[in-house]
């Protein structure tokens with residue numbers, strides 16, 4: 201049996217799967233945690249990767265890394281890290297984002313230039329923040345790359361760092377429509393040019409591990425998930441990890457001037473329009489902790505409550521928010537009364553609130569003309585019984601939960617198998633029958649109450 205490995209270096213942890221290259225069957229897997237925080241030294245990702253990989257990669261012929269998108273990894277003349285990476289969920293560059301948007305001529309100009317209107321998540325805004333706030337570190341910076349680029353570089357021992365079109369499309373200085381960098385935008389943000397990784401083709405071998413395994417280009421974690429699920433037009437994915445994302449594959453680049461949809465590229469040559477929220481699985485973690493229970497307890501409480509949570513609405517902006525663009529926001533509970541203020545309703549409002557932001561994202565995709573016949577739920581919180589029970593009504597769509605698996609890591613493994621095979625198309629890997637399926641439902645007034653609370657509190 202030929203073996204390949206996929207690595208998912210995401211916000212909370214590093215997960216590695218080893219798969220049969222022919223079928224995609226997972227043969228073995230391991231994981232190791234990442235430190236908390238929105239600023240992390242890349243060496244912590246490397247330590248987690250080597251811990252999870254210990255003894256796991258024997259006999260593996262090819263490997264690829266899919267990583268959390270947008271993180272700013274800065275290196276000096278010697279290729280050493282200049283400062284800890286600012287992650288996708290670090291909001292300190294919000295002011296830089298506003299400035300950059302205005303300077304180029306507004307949201308439309310950015311949507312046309314790179315397919316995405318900047319928010320504090322994008323690498324380009326973090327570069328402006330660095331130039332303005334840390335001139336010493338900025339002065340020592342020779343190059344910038346993304347988390348998966350840096351890990352791939354270390355793993356492959358290559359002379360030059362590489363990236364791929366999927367992850368490059370989240371920088372804000374690479375244009376998916378032309379497939380080329382916009383060094384002018386990078387220079388606008390940082391004040392001078394920087395070295396950036398070469399964009400490898402989707403199945404280019406970019407090096408070898410010390411053990412001799414071929415290293416494939418890797419990609420961003422959401423692009424990895426699309427590849428792992430074999431996502432096809434007509435399907436949307438909602439990923440409930442640290443971030444909430446909703447995305448679909450398309451044949452044309454997207455340019456949303458409202459800034460809700462990020463016009464990303466995928467890992468294969470197509471496009472991946474995506475809406476991202478900053479608050480997903482951790483809303484449930486925090487709510488369970490507040491209610492003095494665990495995730496199973498939260499599930500029980502939320503499923504004991506009626507749909508609509510007795511009228512309570514949670515705006516779940518616990519870590520600020522990206523969509524809508526409210527980086528400084530905090531979460532808020534609305535419409536509490538003596539009758540409805542019960543743990544069951546608070547638990548339900550948390551699940552509903554987390555999903556309602558993604559329902560708006562799903563509407564943004566369908567309103568832009570992207571057909572969605574069904575939604576596949578993945579990521580850590582897709583394991584939640586309450587999420588499964590609530591999603592069909594909040595999303596108003598057919599919901600399927602594929603067999604629980606690390607689809608980002610599986611997508612990276614599939615890319616590795618594709619690179620190893622050198623074929624025109626990726627190998628046919630079957631995902632298996634969904635573990636959960638439910639048709640679309642409705643809940644009276646839920647979306648309206650949520651939108652009203654958001655307008656009243658944040659004016660958007």
Ligand SMILES: Nc1ncnc2c1ncn2[C@@H]1O[C@H](COP(=O)(O)OP(=O)(O)O)[C@@H](O)[C@H]1O
Pocket residue numbers: 210211212213440441442443481482484485495579580581582583584585
């Ligand atoms: N059964 C569950 N119910 C709700 N949340 C869960 C469950 N299992 C895992 N999670 C949550 O999923 C999150 C991790 O998901 P994951 O997709 O691995 O995140 P990331 O890719 O951002 O690192 C954690 O916040 C964890 O608490």
Ligand SMILES: O=C(CO)[C@@H](O)[C@H](O)COP(=O)(O)O
Pocket residue numbers: 210211212267268269270288321370420421422439441442443444445462474476
């Ligand atoms: O910023 C985005 C997408 O644009 C996030 O989806 C990150 O890619 C992090 O993903 P998770 O670690 O939450 O899966």
